[in-house]
Amino acid sequence: xxxxxxxxxxxxxxxxxxxxxxxxxxxxxxxxxxxxxxxxxxxxxxxxxxxxxxxxxxxxxxxxxxxxxxxxxxxxxxxxxxxxxxxxxxxxxxxxxxxxxxxxxxxxxxxxxxxxxxxxxxxxxxxxxxxxxxxxxxxxxxxxxxxxxxxxxxxxxxxxxxxxxxxxxxxxxxxxxxxxxxxxxxxxxxxxxxxxxxxxxxxxxxxxxxxxxxxxxxxxxxxxxxxxxxxxxxxxxxxxxxxxxxxxxxxxxxxxxxxxxxxxxxxxxxxxxxxxxxxxxxxxxxxxxxxxxxxxxxxxxxxxxxxxxxxxxxxxxxxxxxxxxxxxxxxxxxxxxxxxxxxxxxxxxxxxxxxxxxxxxxxxxxxxxxxxxxxxxxxxxxxxxxxxxxxxxxxxxxxxxxxxxxxxxxxxxxxxxxxxxxxxxxxxxxxxxxxxxxxxxxxxxxxxxxxxxxxxxxxxxxxxxxxxxxxxxxxxxxxxxxxxxxxxxxxxxxxxxxxxxxxxxxxxxxxxxxxxxxxxxxxxxxxxxxxxxxxxxxxxxxxxxx
Numbered sequence: 001x002x003x004x005x006x007x008x009x010x011x012x013x014x015x016x017x018x019x020x021x022x023x024x025x026x027x028x029x030x031x032x033x034x035x036x037x038x039x040x041x042x043x044x045x046x047x048x049x050x051x052x053x054x055x056x057x058x059x060x061x062x063x064x065x066x067x068x069x070x071x072x073x074x075x076x077x078x079x080x081x082x083x084x085x086x087x088x089x090x091x092x093x094x095x096x097x098x099x100x101x102x103x104x105x106x107x108x109x110x111x112x113x114x115x116x117x118x119x120x121x122x123x124x125x126x127x128x129x130x131x132x133x134x135x136x137x138x139x140x141x142x143x144x145x146x147x148x149x150x151x152x153x154x155x156x157x158x159x160x161x162x163x164x165x166x167x168x169x170x171x172x173x174x175x176x177x178x179x180x181x182x183x184x185x186x187x188x189x190x191x192x193x194x195x196x197x198x199x200x201x202x203x204x205x206x207x208x209x210x211x212x213x214x215x216x217x218x219x220x221x222x223x224x225x226x227x228x229x230x231x232x233x234x235x236x237x238x239x240x241x242x243x244x245x246x247x248x249x250x251x252x253x254x255x256x257x258x259x260x261x262x263x264x265x266x267x268x269x270x271x272x273x274x275x276x277x278x279x280x281x282x283x284x285x286x287x288x289x290x291x292x293x294x295x296x297x298x299x300x301x302x303x304x305x306x307x308x309x310x311x312x313x314x315x316x317x318x319x320x321x322x323x324x325x326x327x328x329x330x331x332x333x334x335x336x337x338x339x340x341x342x343x344x345x346x347x348x349x350x351x352x353x354x355x356x357x358x359x360x361x362x363x364x365x366x367x368x369x370x371x372x373x374x375x376x377x378x379x380x381x382x383x384x385x386x387x388x389x390x391x392x393x394x395x396x397x398x399x400x401x402x403x404x405x406x407x408x409x410x411x412x413x414x415x416x417x418x419x420x421x422x423x424x425x426x427x428x429x430x431x432x433x434x435x436x437x438x439x440x441x442x443x444x445x446x447x448x449x450x451x452x453x454x455x456x457x458x459x460x461x462x463x464x465x466x467x468x469x470x471x472x473x474x475x476x477x478x479x480x481x482x483x484x485x486x487x488x489x490x491x492x493x494x495x496x497x498x499x500x501x502x503x504x505x506x507x508x509x510x511x512x513x514x515x516x517x518x519x520x521x522x523x524x525x526x527x528x529x530x531x532x533x534x535x536x537x538x539x540x541x542x543x544x545x546x
Contacts, residue, residue: 250410
């Protein structure tokens, strides 16, 4: 009887598991909605375009398909002015772009997409952006026309402490949203130039399953891919390639090329530092060349651009903004945004091994002496002109064979000669991990991780088999400038900011305070985003600075 009960419970559990898996499969959406919300839609050279990208599923929840997003500014020639890579957190990310004088006046498109959406160019999200370059002849194209402010309503979910403020007076904005969610706030002066292009509204959506011509979604993280070729340009199969984002907080990966010479890495965590290093390993590594794949882009040919004109009533706004921008850029260091500290992640070998912090031991001038006198389980060998490091195994009766894998600030050294010439006074610590250890397809007789004091080890090897800093990095999160005139320390510095606040991550119930600049006029505070239940939110409050 007990056997029958056990069998029945097993069948019931199996049925429940299948049912749960089916329900989970049904709730997983293959649809993505993309929206890019800029801080404004019209810019003059010298201003900064801020934006926030949303990537949602069919229920307006954070998409589970894509960890990476891309934002491009596309000109009338259907070519991108810039493409920025974003690491999506909870279905969104923010970035910015300084508009230089090298960009001509005209209508542009701000486009958002993911790898999953590249195969459907007709479903691209885009919004119109107008750029006026007062230093180019295009800015003289004007038309006569009437200027009328567009009426916008607000439900009271966002409000200011009062409706009129003096220059450099403290401004407090209150938000009272019914639900938590993913929101942003932009506070900016409204002028006639602001009305040349409408703010985007709504989300673009597409339901489809990937096919042979569609790119795979970056489901686990950032994808870095490329190809290895030999001196004749032929594909190099079965070649070992390593990738490192070096530093104190480093990432290391090793892969092997397929039969067509292609390699691919997936970076699960966001590494925002600009430094990267790709290299081919092996005895004849100098005979190979790395060709990195370009960032994938959609077909922009279907984008439709309206004719570019700046009406006569907007020309004064262009002149006023241009003067303000020149003053602001002269005092840039006082009003600049700051990059947030990069997050720390566990290294690939986690917390295993023995850590030797060299300041706790007698310092020796060479690595050979340090290995002999300090690191108990290691020794070095020299075969001909080449060095090797070997870790002893603690298991009695086990005879370790083969060389250990040596990483310096995350960079794998397939040839150790240069590290034996490196001054040990610059080394902070050495971690040793005995036992056979796999990193990707490579197996090592233990690992040795050397970390320098500054985390900036510079690989001496050169050649086409090495690519330095060639991988485009995701936009780094920033703390955006908010003026504070509660003290008189900045009273003598001119402040001609049109953008008083840009907060890409805003709490649902928050009190935000900042100070007005020296610019007078009408300002708008626009709160936008998605609530927890998937409701789109767009709220506006206006105030005057006199």
